[in-house]
Amino acid sequence: MVSDRIFGAVVTLVALAYVASATQIQTSFLADPVGPRTFPILVGSVAAFCGILVAFKPDPDPTWPVxxxxxxxxxxxxxxxxxxxxxxxxxxxxxxxxxxxxxxxxxxxxxxxxxxxxxxxxxxxxxxxxxxxxxxxxxxxxxxxx
Amino acid sequence: MDLFANLAIGFSIALSPYTLMLAVFGCFIGTIIGALPGLGPSNGVAILIPLTFSMGLDATSALVLMTAVYYGAMYGGRISSILLNIPGDEPALMTTLDGYPMAKAGRAGDALVISGVASFTGAFLSTVGLMLLAPLLARIAFQFGPAEYFALYLLAFATLGGIASNNQAKAAIASCIGLGIAMIGVDNNSGMPRLTGGNLHLYDGIDFLVAIVGLFAIAEVFFFIESHGKNTSIGVKLEKVTVPWRDIWNTKWTQLRASLIGFVAGVLPGAGASLGSFLAYMGEKSIAGEEGKFGTGVAKGVAAPEAGNNAAAGGALVPMLTLGVPGSGTTAVLLALLMTLNITPGPTLFTDRPEVVWGLIASLLIANFVLLLMNVPMVKVFVKILSVPPWVLLPGVTMISFVGIYSLSGSYFDLLLMVAFGALGWVLRKLDVPTVPIILGILLGGHMEDSLRRAMVLSDGDVTYLFSSPIAIGLWIVAVAGFVAPMFLRNVLTKPQRVSD
Structure with a gap:
């Protein structure tokens, strides 16, 4: 329970940081309709969403070593x-x-x-x-x- | 017939003494890798890729060597399942269910021979299936545009996450980790660095081999340190090996059915050998019913999963070669090998480089016969190898991984990344997060983004273009179904637990 909540929270935070840094990617004048930012932002958003899911619906804890x-x-x-x-x-x-x-x-x-x-x-x-x-x-x- | 002409080309390459030697050598190494607990087809092949690369083999030879290792590992996995009750690799898990009880009853030799023959049946039939199906699929794949490819990549992640893991959200996270890592480096379209944090080492992106070796091989070492090698239970002794003709004959239908199930499971992207052996075993168990006594050490229970997993191994090559989408963890590793060798899998591979494809298929056929010879009369040689203790084996694996990655780039940075991936792999596997989607994400991320962007260029930014062809719509439907359906089937498809003494 606790492990998954922490894991979910960490994933969400990292994903949001990833999205934030993806918005800073420089585009060049040769840009296509999608551009270099969209896909990373998409990936980061999905990860953040799934991180929240895991945090709210955790699996049982694994046995951590002593x-x-x-x-x-x-x-x-x-x-x-x-x-x-x-x-x-x-x-x-x-x-x-x-x-x-x-x-x-x-x-x-x-x-x-x-x-x-x-x-x-x-x-x-x-x-x-x-x-x-x-x-x-x-x-x-x-x-x-x- | 086209097929025979192609096969003739293939055999003319595969039967050259050098290629033949590589195939035999690969089979030998592969069986060892499969048999050793802690080394399976995916991490075994992964640590060998950098080495093959630095040996400077040409594309066909390298491919022949590594697929021989791949098939060999699929055969070898059963040895430790049967004798030690430890699956040598994940797909061999189902073989422990009947193999180990059979060995405890003093029929270890019989179990090894039956499973060896079943492996042969499965692998042989699926190689034939590959020969027939792959060119057909390649022809269909010519109609794939960027929209279809985007849907196909999504399908691979969806089925892999849906079927092969216990928690969809975690599988999706794993895919996103892989895709996110794939984005790092210089963007192909705009030429601008992305998400490198200003670190010059990251401008080239993260090499997928570093991630694969870290996640598969180094993480395994951490697991052994955690358990202090305690999982190495004392095995069953192998007495005389004779051929139980009657059992083999009695399991003929089991073998054929299991091969078919395994092949289909292998062809589905994302499913792979574990699912093949699982479905084959469960299918045979329900056909045999209560009187079948599955789980107590019966011949059919050994034959079914082995035929299933070897058939899946061949089946998984179909989507990998024709579409560039791997069907399992190990084929993901093989895809990494192709990319390292600068071969782009896909429909054009069949028309542009027929010698690679058909040389490979012919060597698989040959390798299969070699493996049957190695695994039935010579099985005792490999049983000896099981006595290599983990305190020599695992440090050895680590050192080989380090040298392999170091020989690729000569940079300490890649080695550090590899260790980091190892630690990450350990934590993720502890948390029941699958690591195969990460590999798939790193391998396919670039292609997936490219096809999305190309689709949008073609349609001038119209999103509905992604759903504009029947093939694309079909792929989207399968992708959603493959991701969602297992949530409801989970109660039906629970994996049986391992036999405990």
Whole structure:
């Protein structure tokens, strides 16, 4: 109940903000009868309407995970974001091993296995990508290449 | 006959050693993807698209490889359904109902063989159906103008939202999220940036592959972290595999009926394989009645959903190839592949690029035979793969997703977007909001807006032009009916729950 009410309200607000920013789209002199604004405004309005519907007619709540699991999920997102930033400057091997190990530990908390999974996946995938598929991956941090 | 001449072209392409090798390889990978719990046809194909793209395959080869993976995943889904009681992918859910009880009764081998043969029947018949129906539909599709296309896109969203989800409002929200995302970037008509918030990374728009991989693959990883891989129940052992000829013969009508139902369900835009297997199972259950003992581990209960879902897989290719409107989540992913390869599906595909279409159809026929061989005598190989633990598999999936998306653009921004889509996908699926309409929205949003604007240019802003042809009116009626009717049918069509031990 509560989840859907919040979800509906968020959708409505975002949709209205979307409509508001769609009205600010610049048109050019080459405009067609519909123009670049109409469709986004249409889409936003439908979404806002449906958001209100959901807020007033909510489904039963899903079972949200307990606080600790939520923490694990947030940590996973943070790790993945860090991985996204690290992939280019630090090369493939090191960030991949660390990220894979952390994810593996979160699915099954066994440190030894997690480290094995991390290192194994990092090295194994590197060889597959680099030599079997011919992708241009950089193995190590750029600084080490000189 | 045109058909045979076309097929001859197709086979001349499909039987070249290289293409053949790709088809076999695709079948193998596909079956693995289907069998692994947590990887299904849609996210499996999704993470492979960027890789195929960066491998630099030509259009036909890439298409052959990926559709072989698609068919393979449809076959493979049954393995974990039967042995672990975990559907390898969504359409395989119905197979757990009779497959798992059968396996518990010591007939795991029989269940795998029967379902393998049923899969073959379904997939083979639907490929034949595709061959016959697609050119006809392509001819009709030539009469489609922008007004008809606009109605058709609307129909796809309406039926997808109406049939495949539990709450119409939420499905509509999902469609709007997708359409709204599709609007971001430079407008094709006016050349002005829209809704980018001044962010230069967004001027090109959001790549649909980023959204697909995020929503399907990364979100799945979050689900596994949430459950700590606890869903991996201990499976049933597979002893000897023999061929139960009698059971196969006894289920022949079941297989044929289920294939037909599945094919029709697949052709309907927005319905797809899950609906195919569901309708096939429920249909056979009501035909068999109480004495049929459906749900206790009978051969017909294994054959029906498998024939149904594989037939739907072929059927879903019909609207995808002829109209450019996918019938399911996975065909949406295949459409993304076509768009990445710069092939525009639609009626012109059949006249301009017959080698792509018929090469694809011929490879599907070949792939089907390969899959039968792989999935009946060699099924034990794939059963071994089920023992890959989730703590290796899911990090692996994540890494492959990252490398795939990174190899597309080499930008960290796309990776961040992918993670964001993953988190969004997790929240939405928790709230029972379907994610497939989002994908469809991102894929079709641009086309949908274009056809609306072109229709308005043609009619000089007259809205009634949208309802001016019989085809358009028909499509509008079906769209409204497809969206509204399931509200009343919901009580009749409740999905049966999974077998719990």
């Amino acid at each position: 606080l600790r699991t939520m923490g694990a999920l947030v940590l996973a997102v943070v790790v993945l974001v860090g991985y996204a930033y690290a992939l280019k400057p630090l090369g493939f091997l090191i960030p991949t091993a660390i990220t894979a190990a952390i994810l593996s530990y979160q699915i099954n908390p066994n440190p030894k296995r997690a480290v094995l999974a991390g290192v194994g996946l990092s090295v194994g995938l590197f060889f597959i990508f680099k030599f079997a598929l011919g992708l241009g991956l950089v193995a190590l941090p750029a600084a080490l290449h000189g």
